[in-house]
Amino acid sequence: MECLDSKISKLYNLWISLGAPLDSSIVNNKLQHVLYEIDRVIEYEELQKRLLSADIEDIMANIERKCEILGVPLENILESQLYKSTPEFTEFHMDLNPSFSRQQTLFMLDSRLAHEIHQRRLHVKDWLSEIAQLVEELTDVQPFKPYEEYDDDMSWSTMQLISCALRDLSRVQMVRQNEFESAIRAIHYYWNILNVTPDFNDSVDVALSQTFEKIPIDIRIDESFIACKPVPKVYYHKNMHKPLSLASDIVAALKMKAQALQSVYNVRLPMYTKYVKGIRTIWEELNIPDEKRCIIHQSLDGEYLNELRINFGKLKAVVRSMTEEYIDKFKVKLETLWDKCLLTQRERDDFMNRLHELNTMDEVRVIVDEHIKYLQKIQHDGARLAKLMKERKELIQEMIDFEKTASDPSRLFRASFQLNQEERWRKTCFPTLLRLDDELIEAVCNFERISKKPFIVGERRYLDTLFDEIADRAANQTFFGFLNPEPAYRSTRNTTKNQEPRTKTHVIQYKDLRILDTDVSLQFDENQKSTAQYL
Incomplete structure (x- = not known):
């Protein structure tokens, strides 16, 4: 535009200098x-x-x-x-x-x-x-x-919907692949270790059998094999035998099969461990040469477990006879100590059964020695307890006999010195019984504390029986409280004035002893495991 303006300005100046007319036309x-x-x-x-x-x-x-x-x-x-x-x-x-x-x-x-x-x-x-x-x-x-159909819809919401769906499906695929791999790997292991025959009427079993033919597996009885993380895509691939797939129902069916086989495995494994460990221990105990020992296979087959059980039973019979022979040397001593320590027949049988469960004579000797030391430790307290129980029982029997004959009119015709003697005994027998009750309760608590177990007579704890007997006697309406087997509750007005305050005093004392009994019971629970080795 400057060039055009310059030329127009130059033309205009020329026209002015020439004096040319500048009208518009x-x-x-x-x-x-x-x-x-x-x-x-x-x-x-x-x-x-x-x-x-x-x-x-x-x-x-x-x-x-x-x-x-x-x-x-x-x-x-x-x-x-x-x-x-x-x-x-x-x-x-x-x-x-x-x-x-x-x-x-x-x-x-x-x-x-x-x-x-x-x-x-x-x-x-x-x-x-x-x-x-x-x-x-x-x-x-x-x-x-x-x-x-999405060519004209590339909105962010559509992108998010599709990408999130892909993400979710990828996660589902990963989860199902891991579940599929773990389940089918476990089935392969259990089939071999349990010697399971596939069900050829089941299409899944047939496909699994065909899959396992091409994949080797290390057959060892090892729980870590199942627990370890499986290598991905060993069993899974897209061209698997039908109907194997990642379908939810197929994966669920495989997991159920694996769980069912695991249940059988968990039942048989402890049996296998027990038999194999016991057999090897007895071999060492009896010094059996290696060439005479049977081969232990890595198998939980039912028939093989039965074979192990039979072999274990034969070897166990030898150890049992050796155990019986060893126990016979201490049988008299044990029975004497058992009697002094007031062990029940059940406790004696439990001890003998425990010995028969052992697989080596060294273990038998250790357990017997520990048991004898334990019995020797508590025999003094057991003897004192037995003496108090016997003395109390005899006194109660005398009181029962006296109560039966107290109402006989003919006893009044006896000699006066005999009547005086009976009267003196009648006045002292009940205080003596109360004293024996106190001493017996104290002796039982002390015996239970030392023996670290409840003192059982029959099928019940003796301290509970003793407390119930004392409570029933305090409420009984007979003279001494032993003839009526059922407690009869009456007013305290029927009790003699001399007996009333003393009875109340001892009832309170027994309640206090029940508190002591509770404390002792807590000690039994804490020491129950440590005591089991002696019984």
Whole structure:
């Protein structure tokens, strides 16, 4: 424009210097060719403006369409960082007329949106393809439509829906693969270790049998084999024998089979361990040469376990006879100590049964020696307790006999010295009984503390029996309280004045002793395990 202004100014100066007339008709006549060319240029530029405006409208239509595909409002795109980052953003907003800069800006925006749609379509296509494979692998229902139906819907919500579904299905696949691998590995191990015959009427068992033929496994009775993490994709692959798959029902069926086999394994394993450990221990005890020892197989087959049980029983019979022979040397001593220590027949039988469970004579000798030392430790207290029990029992029997004959009128015709003697005995027998009760309760508590076990007579703890007997006697309506087997509750007015305060005193004392009995019982619970080795 400066060049045009310069030429017009130079032409105007020439006309002024020449003194040429400058009226409009003369000037238009001189510049008619120039004005014609300028008009042509203006027309051309107006055409370019219209074409540019149409091109911008087309680009805007494309942008609007792409915004619909992306699910984003056009206004948001124009205000987004994607558009603001262009160099013509400020100029575009200052000049709303069509311009080449605006065209370039919109073209760049359109290209970026096209690239975004292209990338999203690639992702969606890949995701839907992976989802289709996972659905087929998991034998689930396809949750999405074909890819072509998503061609015009690349919104963020659609992308999120598909990507999250792919993520969830991938997790399900991973979980089921691990469950499948663990279950089928356990089944393979249990089938071999338990010598299980497949059920050929079960299609799953047939497929498992065909799968196991091609995969070797280390057969050892080792619980860590099941506990360790399985190597992925040893048994699983996409071309497995039908009906094996990652379908939920198939995986659940495999897990149930593995759990059922594990239950059998858990039952047989302790038996196998017991027999094998016992057999090897007895071999060492009897010094049996290696060439005469049978081979121990790594198998939990039912028939083989029965064979081990028979062999163990034969060897155990030898050790049992040796144990009996050894015990016979101490039988008299043991029975004497048992009697002195007031052991019940059940405790004696439990001790003998425990000895017969041992597999070596060294263990038998140790247990017998410890038991004898234990009995020798408590025999003095046991003898004192037995003496008090006998003395109390005899006194009660004398009181019962006296109470039976007290109402006999003929006793009044006896000699006076005999009646005086009976009267003196009658006055002292009940205080003596109360004293024996106190001493016996104290002796029982002391014996239980030393022996670290409750003192049992018959099938019941003796201290409980003693407390019940004392309580029944205090409420009994007979003279001494021994004839009536059922307690009879009466008013204390029927009790003699001499006996009433003493009876109350001892009832309170027995209640206090029950508290002591509770403390002793707590000690039994704490020492129960340590005492078991002596009984």
